[in-house]
Amino acid sequence: MSLPHTAVPAGRTVLTLSELRPQYGALRDATLHVHGPERIALVGRNGAGKTTLLRTLTGELAPLSGEARTHVPLRFLPQRLDVLDDELSVAANVASRAPGVTDNHIRAQLARFLFKGARAEQPAGTLSGGERFRAALAATMLAAPAPQLLILDEPTNNLDLASVRQLTSALDSYEGALVVSSHDLPFLESIGITRWLLVGEELRETGADEVRDLLEVSSTAEGVAERN
Numbered sequence: 772m773s774l775p776h777t778a779v780p781a782g783r784t785v786l787t788l789s790e791l792r793p794q795y796g797a798l799r800d801a802t803l804h805v806h807g808p809e810r811i812a813l814v815g816r817n818g819a820g821k822t823t824l825l826r827t828l829t830g831e832l833a834p835l836s837g838e839a840r841t842h843v844p845l846r847f848l849p850q851r852l853d854v855l856d857d858e859l860s861v862a863a864n865v866a867s868r869a870p871g872v873t874d875n876h877i878r879a880q881l882a883r884f885l886f887k888g889a890r891a892e893q894p895a896g897t898l899s900g901g902e903r904f905r906a907a908l909a910a911t912m913l914a915a916p917a918p919q920l921l922i923l924d925e926p927t928n929n930l931d932l933a934s935v936r937q938l939t940s941a942l943d944s945y946e947g948a949l950v951v952s953s954h955d956l957p958f959l960e961s962i963g964i965t966r967w968l969l970v971g972e973e974l975r976e977t978g979a980d981e982v983r984d985l986l987e988v989s990s991t992a993e994g995v996a997e998r999n
């Protein structure tokens with residue numbers, strides 16, 4: 772699969788946050804500049820405010836103060852995958868987000884997401900969980916204009932291994948910037964994260980090693996809580 776229109780030049784400003792305080796969560800003052808095809812992981816404890824931050828980036832939620840600006844076409848794949856119209860076929864769902872793109876091109880690209888021939892005609896409301904994820908991913912990544920900033924919220928939650936592989940492979944073809952919130956370290960390490968940000972009162976730069984320690988501590992704490 773190739774998604775060449777998603778490419779972002781290295782020097783291009785993609786996203787700027789200026790003293791941003793979202794409506795909910797711990798963040799009080801987030802300042803951030805994202806340039807070119809950076810791949811950013813957002814990590815943080817439950818309730819820190821990762822989803823709220825992502826919804827603020829997309830413009831869905833207004834900030835309490837400060838500003839979030841995106842400078843390239845963006846697409847958001849929310850955790851609930853509610854981007855599909857259940858009444859429409861998979862192909863029609865993609866077409867509705869890709870005005871001007873030919874039906875042939877959409878079908879060729881959909882085959883790469885494993886919707887071949889008649890499978891592309893199936894109404895979205897009748898898909899299995901894994902198929903639904905693939906269709907939502909296709910509708911997000913094949914949208915026109917092509918996304919140059921892709922925002923994913925906990926994409927591997929409730930995904931089987933085959934679907935995680937499909938996602939990783941789609942991200943291999945993607946050439947734009949990425950902001951992904953996740954607790955899934957193996958997944959994050961497999962998709963070439965270039966920058967790790969810990970969501971707290973501020974956005975703090977961190978690294979995979981610190982994230983591994985944090986996740987181990989929190990899963991141990993959950994284990995202790997479950998045992999008691």
Ligand SMILES: Nc1ncnc2c1ncn2[C@@H]1O[C@H](COP(=O)(O)OP(=O)(O)OP(=O)(O)O)[C@@H](O)[C@H]1O
Nearest residue numbers: 795796797815816817818819820821822823824925
């Ligand atoms: N619409 C809302 N009204 C009131 N509080 C909200 C609303 N949306 C989110 N919150 C609260 O804001 C905080 C941050 O929530 P958010 O979903 O952004 O966290 P998160 O970091 O994505 O968490 P998780 O890792 O559990 O998904 C939580 O305490 C949540 O209860």
